[in-house]
Structure formats: structure tokens, C-alpha cells
Amino acid sequence: MTTFSGRRTRVLAATTATAGLVLVAACTSSGSGGSGTKTAAGGVQLVKAGQLTTCTHLPYPPFQSEINGKVQGFDVSMIDLVAKDLGVKQQILDTPFENFKTGAFLNSGQCDLAAAGMTITAERKKNVDFSDPYFDATQALLVGKNSGITSLADAKAKKVKLGAQAQTTGEDYAKKQGFDPVSFESSDAVLNGLRAGQVKAVVIDYPVVQGWLKDKANADAFKLAGQINTGEQYGFTVKKGNTKLLAAVNKAIKNAKADGTYKKLYEKWIGPYDAAAASPSAS
DSSP, X not given: OOOOTTOOOEEEEXXXXXXXXXXXXXXXXXXXXXXXXXXXXXXXXXXXXXXXXXEEOSOXXXXXXXXXXXXXXXXXXXXXXXXXXXXXXXXXXXXXXXXXXXXXXXXXXXXXXXXXXXXXXXXXXXXXXXXXOOEEEEEEEEEETTSOOOSHHHHHHTTOOEEEETTSHHHHHHHHTTOOOEEESSHHHHHHHHHTTXXXXXXXXXXXXXXXXXXXXXXXXXXXXXXXXXXXXXXXXXXXXXXXXXXXXXXXXXXXXXXXXXXXXXXXXXXXXXXXXXXXXXX
């Protein structure tokens, strides 16, 4: 299994400004989220004055990836709404995905919240507090067009070497189905493993596959062999007990769904809007 102990964290800007300008804005902003205070609007305490620090794991398009020198995606855009409400700018810290299971960077005060296309699970709830669900997700099986693989059951019967992203629910699901999946550190590595023939099929979140198949080269080479409805829902996380920030996140999600912003962002980053995605039941 891939380990992450040698991976360096990176701080990246998540707005239309350059990283330098974002840092200047963080130092000179006024009001409740301004210079010299770590208290933002609504009494929310921040780890750094004037900015909302978000832990994520790159790349994971369409939720977060570096495009033209800045981090963009559905999750980034949703957390930008939270930052706007707090009167600050969002700043992103790229960290290992295993961190999200333990809440390590939240507990150590390096991040205010985490946004990484993360499924809400009972196990993860032991370490972090989740927001309201903001996205319904399913898993997908992606294979080569000429592979002859028609389903996950078919892949298992043919003893196909399967790939998945390490530390994810997709990997967990594959293991529960009797596979010994090859673990890749990132979603990009998963796709590259399929391209290179390291694996013959991969299980990963369906929205990620949707994004891949928008590229003609990928659509020509690969096909969706099946969607797997696992009942998964994504949530953002905060340090346990951080009720004020959690309330601010939930408010931003609720308002975005009510005023049409969620729909616009969904269509921009995910694809054709599914109304059910805007009102997922509590996990």
C-alpha cells in the first residue's frame, strides 16, 4: 500500500488572485477577520488571522485540482462561499489523504477545515465533526474499451488486477468484494496506472470518472463498466467541538442550495445537474 510519510505539504492559493496577492489580502483585511485577530465573522476562531485554511489532497478533479497555477474545483468553490461569509480568503494546504481519517492537521492547528471529496463514515466521525452532506456519490468501475470486462463481478471472475486510490472508500469497497487492489496515492496515479497497464480496471468515485471521460483521449481509451451505488455522501470536516465553524459551513451549504449557487457550481464542475444531489438525506 502506498505510504505518505515522505510527502511534503504545499500551500496553494484557491482564488482568482495569485498566491502572493492572497497572502497580502490575508494580512491587510479589515473587520472581524482582519489583521491581528484570528476571530472571523460570527465569532469563528481561525488558525491564521484573515484566512480560512483548508486541508485537501491533490489532485482529485473535479473537486480539487491545480489548474493554470491555482487550485480549483467543486469543493474549493463551496468553501470559498464559507470564506466569503466569514470575511476572509480561503488558503489551501495539500496534505496526505490519510490525514483526513485521523483529523491530524485539524487537531494540530494547521487547518481550520478539510475538504477533499470525503465520504461521511461512522469510523471517521470518531475523529472529526462532519458538515451536513453536500454531495451524493457513487463508485464506478472504469476499464479499457477493449478489455472485455463488463462488471465488477466479471472482473472478479476473471481475476483482473484492480486499482484504487489508497485510504479511500473505493479501496475499502474493493477489498470487501474480495479484491486485493493495487493502491495508488492520488486519482491521477490511478488513471496513469490504468493507462500503463499496471491494472486492468479501477474503482473510484463516479464524479472523478465523469471528469476523466470528458477528455476525448480518455473517452476513446476507456469505458464505464458499471456504477456501484454504495450510498456514500460527502461532507466537509472540522475539529471536534468546533461548533461555530461547523455552523458557518452548514449555513453556506444550505444557502447555496436555496439561492441556485449550488446548481451553478454543480453544472460547472460535475456535469448535468441532478436535483437529488441538492437535498441528500442525513448520513
